[in-house]
Amino acid sequence: MSSAAATPLVQAAHRGRITVYAEPGLEDTAQDLAEGAEAALVRISADLVDLPVPKAIEVRLVRDSSSLNAVAPAGRGAPQWAIGVAYPDLGILSVALRRGHNAVDAMSTLRHELGHIALGVALGNRAPRWLHEGFAYQHSGEWSWERTETLAGMAWFGGIVPLSELDATFPAAELPANRAYAQSYDFVGYLSRRGRYDDKYDDGDRWPFKKWLTEIGRTGNLDLAARSAYGKPLNELFDEWRGDLTRRYLMVPIGLFGLAIWIMCAILLGLAYWRRRRQNRKRLAAWEEQERADDAVIAAVSPEPAAPTPQWLN
Structure with a gap:
């Protein structure tokens, strides 16, 4: 390791540009992470x-997130809520396998932190916080129902943070439902999917x-880079995203309403079918009982049958 740490780590894996230092006993996990990293x-x-x-890149792997601060580079530290931390200027990142009793997806966390490292090396301090978080999220494969609910609430009830204010709204502790994270993830995701022109069928591959990020690196100006890559200034792209968010999430209640009606109809049809079968069984039972009663009456009034007449004579 490049710096001493209170929690003892040993070199456990090395692949390409990745070296993993891990707590003793985590060697197998370290090998898997190095392969994927x-x-x-x-x-x-x-x-x-x-x-x-x-x-x-140096990866520091620990069992519990409470140890992240102990393995942080000297003088840097780690947030209490973090399960992974990146230090792009040093090429170091730390990953925990769990937070308390809750296990986490270490590979997803590692990809997220690698995104921070790579963007930090590529753009330095020219990337705002919202771009950093959104870019890292694009490569992590993460998904959170809480963030989906947050985005839906922003679409339905408002509360979208203006882009110029977004960096200032990041909280001291990350919560899945925090608007700043959810908005950053979704806006950068929209930019990554958008083609050169405003055409939903053109994802631009x-x-x-990519051109936008390259131009940011060349000019240091996000707006000029957006004009070059997308043909529009960043604020117009943000307005586009806002409209896209509203269209996507306003369809959710409509879809859910339609689904609810379908389910209700299916339940009613099922109940009607069950009721009809029950009625039919009762009706058949009544008919059978009536037939038995009729047979008994007929048997009571009918004379004794005569002896059968031979059919063949010799």
């Missing part, structure tokens, strides 16, 4: 065309998104 870094770097890329 180099491949993830290649995919992440594909978005950062003609920009600097990390030459070497991420080319405009």
Whole structure:
């Protein structure tokens, strides 16, 4: 390790540009993470065309998130709520396997932090916080129902934070339902999917998104870069995203309402079918009982049958 830490770590794996230091007993997990990290870094770097890329990354792996502060580089520390922390200027990141009793997806966390490292190396301090968080999220494979609920609430009831104010609204502790994180993830995701022109069928194969990042690295100006890559200033792209968010999430209650009606109809049809079968069984039972009663009456009034007449005579 490049710096001493209170929690003892040993070199447990090395693949390509990735070296993993881990607590004793985590060697197998370290090997798996090292294998996946180099491949993830290649995919992440594909978005950062003609920009600097990390030459070497040190991963520090611990069992519990409470140890992240202990393995942080000297003088840097780690937030109490974090399950992973990146230090792009040092090429170091830390990952925990659990937070208390809750296990976490270490590979997803690692990809997220690799996104921070790669973007930090590529753009330095030219990337705002919302871009950092959104970019890292694009490569993490994370999904959160709480964030989906937050976005739906923002679409239904308002509360979208203006882009110029977004960086200032990030909280000291990350919550899945926090608007700043949810909005950053979704807006950057929209930019990554948008083509050169405002056409929902043109995803541009991420080319405009890659060009935008490259231009930020070249000019340091997000708005000029957006004009070059998308043909629109950033504030107009933000308004586009706002409209897209509203369209996506306002359809949710309509879809759910339609689904609810379908389910209700299915339940009513099922109940009607069950009731009809029950009525039919009762009706058949009544008919059978009536037939038995009729047979008994007929048997009581009928004379004794005569002896059968021979059919064949010799």
